[in-house]
Amino acid sequence: MNADERRFAVLQAIVADYVSTHEPVGSRAIVERHNLGVSSATVRNDMAVLEEDGLIAQPHTSAGRVPTDKGYRAFVDRLTQVKPLSGAERRAVQAFLEGAVDLDDVLRRSVRLLAQLTRQVAVVQYPTLTRSTVRHLEVVSLTPARLMLVLITDSGRVDQRVVDLGEVLSDDDVATLRALINGALGGRPLAAASAAVAELPEKVPSELRDVATTLSTVLIETLVEHPEERLVLGGTANLTRNVADFPGSLRQVLEALEEQVVVLKLLAAAQDPGLVTVRIGEENEVEEMRATSVVSIGYGAGTVLGGMGVVGPTRMDYPGTIAAVHAVARYVGEILAGR
The missing domain is CATH 3.30.450.40 (GAF domain)
Incomplete structure (x- = not known):
């Protein structure tokens, strides 16, 4: 191996030993534990170069060296392959x-x-939420004047809102709204879905327009405003x-x-x-x-x-x-x- 490769092998040895022992690593320990095929004097010279390059440092008066942030970076950058789990x-x-x-x-x-x-x-x-797509929106009638909207996205995220309507809806009205909203939202990314929801009130029968406006306002908040x-x-x-x-x-x-x-x-x-x-x-x-x-x-x-x-x-x-x-x-x- 050339001098650069050998120095990197010394850095690898220092990282490995320091990670496992939390003790500064000296040249003798490297020669004893790692089969680099070179003398202690060569390792000491390599350590001097690594230290000059800012890859290892000497903590206080200890004879050993520890890796610096820059040393860990050099080590990580040369991890050519991720060792797989067993x-x-x-x-x-x-x-x-x-x-x-x-x-x-x-x-x-x-x-x-x-x-x-x-x-x-x-x-x-x-x-x-921004990266998700609407899978389905369930509209559940809690009371004749109160609905629960349950938004389910392709990532498995579920958001729900309860909406007080101020007027009474029949089961048929709820079914009509459910079909219209899912037609507008289903399969769309959330940003596009909120634009489609904004147009909903114009697409419903006139007697449902007020309710549709209320629902679309709540839905836009759910789709667009990202809670923490x-x-x-x-x-x-x-x-x-x-x-x-x-x-x-x-x-x-x-x-x-x-x-x-x-x-x-x-x-x-x-x-x-x-x-x-x-x-x-x-x-x-x-x-x-x-x-x-x-x-x-x-x-x-x-x-x-x-x-x-x-x-x-x-x-x-x-x-x-x-x-x-x-x-x-x-x-x-x-x-x-x-x-």
Whole structure:
């Protein structure tokens, strides 16, 4: 191997040992544990170059070195392939997720699974309404003057609204409205659906126009106004196992994780199903999260419905975490597509 390859092998060895032991790594340990076929003096020279390049650093007076954010980045960028989960792990993931009864359950289970597989904090974003298509709108008569609208999207998301009409409707009127609304909405992306709903009052029999106007106003609010995107978070206690990784900043990280907006920002990069994004330390735009790394991905079959990922210290098992995030996202996408 040439000098560059050998230096990268030394960096890999330092990352691997530091992640598993949390102790700075010295040249002798590298020679003993990793079969690089070179002397301790050569490894020391390579470490001097890596340090000069800002890929490793010497904490206080210890003889060993630890990877920097830049070093982890170089390591992650050269992970040529995601090491797949074992057959047994894959079967366990599939069986656990397939036992879910509905969307909420799928997302809760995927968070639990990710937190267990990676021993980090796992986060999953609910399917965003903007990227969804209307599957069906159910109109249920609660009383003759009160209806419930239940909007079901292709991602399995369900939104409901109760509407007081101020006038009495017969069952036939409700059936007419149901048919007209579904004709306008069914199979359309939400943005197009809200435009179709706005035209509804002109398309109904004149005696139903007032009711249709009320319903279309409520529906447009449901379709267009995006309530705070919902998130499922799990495994926060895992961070406290690695207190030493967050000198003085663990509390900041835990507080930041409680903020929906912060976590949504962490997942914002996850736009592509199948493509894992890794943000390391200083690369996180959220200041409180600069002691962490975020491994995220978009989930969904074909279209991205939302993001999911893992938050942990920069000293994490990147190959294992990337594999787990990749696998869980793939199964969640398949399960939601099959529903």
